[in-house]
Amino acid sequence: MPITKKTAKAPPKMPLKSPSQSLKPKMDMSKLITSDDIKKQQSERSAMRYLSGYQPHIVNQIQSLVDSNKLAEHFLQRYPKIHEIRTDKALYEMTIAIKNAHMRQSDPLAKVVFDEKINLSHHALGLHSYVNRRQGHKVKAKNEIRISSRLKHTPFELLQMVVVHELAHLREKEHNKAFYQLCTFMLADYHQLEFDMRVWLVAEEVGQSPY
Ligand SMILES: [Zn+2]
Numbered sequence: 001m002p003i004t005k006k007t008a009k010a011p012p013k014m015p016l017k018s019p020s021q022s023l024k025p026k027m028d029m030s031k032l033i034t035s036d037d038i039k040k041q042q043s044e045r046s047a048m049r050y051l052s053g054y055q056p057h058i059v060n061q062i063q064s065l066v067d068s069n070k071l072a073e074h075f076l077q078r079y080p081k082i083h084e085i086r087t088d089k090a091l092y093e094m095t096i097a098i099k100n101a102h103m104r105q106s107d108p109l110a111k112v113v114f115d116e117k118i119n120l121s122h123h124a125l126g127l128h129s130y131v132n133r134r135q136g137h138k139v140k141a142k143n144e145i146r147i148s149s150r151l152k153h154t155p156f157e158l159l160q161m162v163v164v165h166e167l168a169h170l171r172e173k174e175h176n177k178a179f180y181q182l183c184t185f186m187l188a189d190y191h192q193l194e195f196d197m198r199v200w201l202v203a204e205e206v207g208q209s210p211y
Pocket residue numbers: 165169175
């Protein structure tokens with residue numbers, strides 16, 4: 001048998017650049033910059049991690065608002081007012097109203113509270129839990145939702161988005177298609193609001209939050 005030459009040999013695979021490598025800031029050494037400037041720039045860049053799943057042109061729009069110090073103004077135009085839900089009671093009532101409107105059949109909610117301890121270390125603004133409590137011989141499951149106290153001073157829409165997110169977790173534990181369908185069923189604008197929430201997190205982190 002003659003030896004045939006493989007002509008369409010695939011080129012060897014190049015290792016993919018890790019995202020951290022390709023996102024390393026390129027310093028412009030032609031300009032004099034102070035260490036404070038560098039710190040500021042680095043914190044602004046890292047704040048953009050909240051938008052990591054979005055398309056580059058969208059992320060760039062937000063980046064240029066940050067760079068021109070206009071993010072607060074941009075946000076205020078969109079959401080001029082903050083809500084007045086400050087107590088756990090008010091938060092519970094608001095959550096139950098959404099649940100009754102869209103998820104009446106789901107397990108009852110034992111507790112909905114603001115929680116000072118939920119912060120960025122949880123990578124979350126809300127948490128849901130399912131606590132098994134023993135009562136005599138019976139084990140009762142209790143659903144609880146905890147919402148970060150940071151959301152006490154935000155536009156209503158953003159609080160609502162986080163509440164809807166945690167309510168959806170009563171039924172779907174994972175962030176899968178069914179989960180997002182449930183979110184948009186409760187709040188048609190859910191995806192836009194999640195994006196706005198992330199932009200608000202960027203604004204907070206770079207010190208451009210308007211609230
Ligand atoms: Zn979640």
